[in-house]
Each structure stands twice: as C-alpha cells, then as structure tokens.
Amino acid sequence: MLIVLIIVVLFFNISTGGKMLQPSQFNALITQNAYVYVLATGMLMCMLTGGNIDLSCGSFVCFVGVVGAKIMTGLMAGGMDPLVATIIGIPVMLLIGVIYGCILGYVIAYMNIPPWIATLAGFLALRGLGVALMDGASSISNLPENFCVLFTGKLNDFFGGPRIGGVQYNLTSIVIAIAAAVIFVLLTLRERKNKLAKGYEVSSFTSLVVRLVLVCFVILLFGYKYSLAGGVPYPLIWVAVIVLIYNFITSKTDIGRYFYTIGGNSEATRLSGIDTKRIMFLAYMNMAVLTVISAFITMARYKSANSTAGQNYEMDAISACVVGGVSAYGGSGTIFGMIIGATLIGVINIGMFLMNIDANWQKIVKGVVLLGAVVFEILNNKKNTTK
Secondary structure, X not given: OHHHHHHHHHHHHHHOXXXXXXXXXXXXXXXXXXXXXXXXXXXXXXXXXXXXXXXXHHHHXXXXXXXXXXHHHXXXXXXXXXXXXXXXXXXXXXXXXXXXXXXXXXXXXXXXXXXXHHHHHHXXXXXXXXXXXXXXXXXXXXXXXXXXXXXXXXXXXXXXXXXXXXXXXXXXHHHHHHXXXXXXXXXXXXXXXXXXXXXXOOOOHHHHXXXXXXXXXXXXXXXXXXXXXXXXXXXXXXXXXXXXXXXXXXXXXXXXXXXXXXXXXHHHHHHOOOOHHHHHHHHHHHHHXXXXXXXXXXXXXXXXXXXXXXXXXXXXXXXXXXXXXXXXXXXXXXXHHHHHHHHHHHHHHHHHHHOOOOHHHHHHHHHHHHHHHHHHHHHHHHHHHXX
16 A cells, blocks of 8 residues: 555656645645544544444534633633643543543443444534534634644754755754654564564565665655755644554554454454453544544644534545555554555545646545445455455
C-alpha cells in the first residue's frame, strides 16, 4: 500500500504540474486531515474487536465542540483570562468524552446492543443536541487564542535555520525528520532481530531494505518540506504522539493483543479467561476520548464551533482503516497500515482539489477506492485459505 501511495502522489504531481509536492500541500495534508488520523486510530481499535464501528463520532465532534466553545467563551465573557479558560475548557471536554464513552461502552458491551444501532442513535441525537445548544446561531467564534495555537500552530525553530536564496529554512524540522528516520530504522532492525532470535518468520532482507528506504525517504521529504513551510505543525505532533502510543499498545501489550484475539474468535477468547466485555467497553470509551481530541483540532482549525463540524468524519475514519488494510471482519490491521490509508485518502482529496475535479466526482473516486480495498481483502483471504 505504501508503493500505491507513492504512485498516487507522483500521478497527482505530474497532473498538477508539480503543485502536489509544494510545501503548502504537505502542510495542508496534515492540517486538513489530522482529525482523520486521530479518529481512525480509535476506529481501528473498534474494528479489531470484530469489524465494529462508531457512527456517532462525527456528531459527537459537533456536540462536544459546541459545549466546549460555550464554556470557554462564557468564561472569557465573565472576565477570565483566555489561558485559564483554555485550561478549564480542555479537561471539561475530555471529561464529557469519558462520560459519553462509558455510556456507549456499557450499552454495547454489557447490554449487548449492536454497535451500529447504539452509535447510530448517537449519530442522530448528538448533532441535534449540539445544534439545539447553539440557540439558532450558525457558529460560536472568538475561541481563546491559546487554544487555537495549541492545535494549529507550528513548532518554533530552536536551531536558527539558515536563509538561502531568499528562502528561510526551519532547521528544527530537518533535525526532527533525521532523528525520526534513524529511530525508525533502529527499532525496525531490533524488532527483526528479536523475531529471528525467537524463531519467528520474518520478511526477506530485500523487502526490509526497500521498506526502510521508502519510509525514511517519506519522513525526510516531510521534514524538508516543513522546513520550507515554516516548521512542523502542532497537529502533526499530536497525531505522531497518538499513533506512537497506540502502536505500542497494539503491538507490545497484552491488552492490545486482546483486541486482535476478540476479533479473531470472540468466544474462544472468552473461554480462555479474557473479559471480552471489558475490552469492548474500553474500545468505545477510547473512541470517545479520541473523538474529543479530534474536536480540539477541528475547533482550532476553524477558530469556532459550528453546526456542520464533524460531518462525514466517521466515514473518513472508516475509509482510512479499510483502505489501510484493517479487516472489515475484525482481528487484523495495524497502526502503520491505518496511517497509509489515511494519507492516501488525504492525498486523493488534495490532488483532486488541485485538479479542479467536481466534489461529487471526488466522492465517487473515494467510494471506488474503498470498495476496491474491501474486494482486495476478500480475494486475499480466499487465496490464503486455499493454500
């Protein structure tokens, strides 16, 4: 899928006369799609448990955004410092996310309500409630500047990058990219060494080298482009922290492995002594908390909370997972694959926009890509079962 992503990028770059690889488009890829990476991480955890999804996350972005905006603007209207209003508003919104996640998780895990029914109810009710709380207004603006900068700003250049040919380079972006590439190579090689020591099957050394070269190239390219675009955007840092944490959870912890085993065979997992209901509960509580973080990013990007916030977010998250190789039936999928899927969806959006393709055709293309990913998975599974 990484090779497919590179081919798609090259196609759009040629079709747009080189616009696709401009620094501004690298910046747009993250700032416009950061919410997809965050939501898709939570959706991945839900889908691992058996292909379950959360249809309510987009509406919850709207609802929690409205509540948070009303709290912060209300506090500032009462004379409170914007920084203090931000410090109060963020935890309150996270608390709302935990409460909603607990309710949703309990209904699904312990009352055995099908996830699509429970989350469909949230999809309908939460947006209606969010719009109702706006009292007829279309948006709530004048959010604290501290809040907006925290989720949309850029990392300062700590090394004082040079100015060459009239272009200012952000050296911090390049240093971060080099460090990230080195760490990725070392961790990948260590993981391969550990697998070989335990007698596990590993990919060929050639495929490993190709993967390392491609990933490192992409990392360094992003670092270079961000050095020209003014620095690493904060949304990328939020996304990086989240995906690294969840990559560790899913690959290195017992509870992360439980998500996979439940999706593979829920009944066998239960009989082995694992509390499957608890895992399902955690999946949806986790999804709600990540949805709140997506709401932070969305509010900061538009500097307001509005009635249309979060529309189709759930579809973007599901598409990113499926295109990234997460099984629609549960039990398989990786954070890395999800990242590739989310990036591919983002690249398609930006590329078609630069080509001035009608929005309706953009939806058609994304639908075809999603269907193609599912068909590929089905055919691949059939091929593996016949071996």
